[in-house]
Amino acid sequence: MVASRCRNVLLTGAMVVGIGLGAAQAVVAAPLVLATTGMVGDTVERLGDECIDVEVLMGPGVDPHLFQASASDVRAFQQAELIVYNGFGLEGQLDNVLTRVGERRPTLALAEAAAAEGPLERIQGTGGYAVDPHLWMDAGLWAQGVAPLAGMLTDIAPGCAEAINDRADTLHEQLQALDEWIRARIASIPEAQRALLTAHDAFRYYGRAYGIEVEGIQGISTSAEASVADIQATADLIAERGIPAIFVETTINPRTVEAVLAAARERSAEVSIGGSIYGDALGEPGTLADSLIGMLIHNTAAITGALGGTMAPLPPVLAPWRGSLDAQPARGD
Structure with missing residues (x-):
């Protein structure tokens, strides 16, 4: 079950007026981005705003370490144009789903993108984790993931590229x-x-x-x-x-x-x-x-x-x- 959903619709049609035909407006749904956690989803939404539709799998109070995807969640993965998740094993039991879907859909592990040039907290013998996945707790480190995310969003919403990049600058x-x-x-x-x-x-x-x-x-x-x-x-x-x-x-x-x-x-x-x-x-x-x-x-x-x-x-x-x-x-x- 999807924990929360932000429905934003991008109006791309124009008013078309014809003699005796009245007016019509074409409405095209914004591209769907599926985010796993609230922290990831909030970051996506701040950049995409009205240009994208965001679904967040794990709402307030949901522990990502223990989350199990339902059939409707798997369908949402299949419908998304982009999947953004934390990475470093945070989503635990979703890892197999993310791997399979990632073979057919664009995906971004936001924490891994943020840490590409930053120091990681490495762990040995703790619950199977090699790297601490909780990167969002360091605001400066998380900021390094904003630009890679903006790039992925402009790929699926090219008409909003300027607005997305401006919002990325603000969030950074x-x-x-x-x-x-x-x-x-x-x-x-x-x-x-x-x-x-x-x-x-x-x-x-x-x-x-x-x-x-x-x-x-x-x-x-x-x-x-x-x-x-x-x-x-x-x-x-x-x-x-x-x-x-x-x-x-x-x-x-x-x-x-x-x-x-x-x-x-x-x-x-x-x-x-x-x-x-x-x-x-x-x-x-x-x-x-x-x-x-x-x-x-x-x-x-x-x-x-x-x-x-x-x-x-x-x-x-x-x-x-x-x-x-x-x-x-x-x-x-």
Whole structure:
């Protein structure tokens, strides 16, 4: 089942007026682009806008590591003129489908395109992953995928090439500004408390880019439960460092985090849940986190507030997200 669908129609016909025939308008459907995750789909939509029709397979709260395609999803793959996915194994059980469909349809692994010239987080012996697939957590690195994506979109919508490239320039500028804003906010957290503890290991790129230690109770994938040893080791870290908060991810059952809280409190540690943050999926429509940029702003605001940092206004180029950030409830509300 398709999780969300953005229906945009490109009107390419002209009014044709004939004597006694009235007027008619030809309407041609925009080319269909199928995106796997919300982060990928949001990036596609920001470039394509009215020039394309975007389908996103995995909506808010859907864990891509565990997603299984339905028959209707497979049909959507077959109908799309372009398929854009994350890559590096994030889509897990969809890999075989993507390989087969990619033999007959244009495809783009957006994270792999973004990382073509960037450093990767390589992993050994963690859920079968060779590379950490969560590249969107580094706004500056993700920005490197904008130009390759724009090129693929102009191939299927050549009449919109100028508009797509203009929007690509804007999105690249926004991601670079966001990158700088996040770095400054994380740097405002006292060094001893600059540790991000989450349910699973989705934030390595965020930690590397923005100078915060990251510890996931689970590994890269969510297909296996955290062990008792994992829980105890995280509780030890909280107690030793005096880390004030641990975070719940929206796509993961919070029981693992709750077990860590209980174990930390047994060690007399003063720790609380710092709020919900977004790892593998965007937020619900109408929330700050319903876009890739908004998700990273939400996460950074939650992390900064819970760990003792200071907030600052968003830069002018990120003005579209200012109102939503200001409307977010403060921690503890």
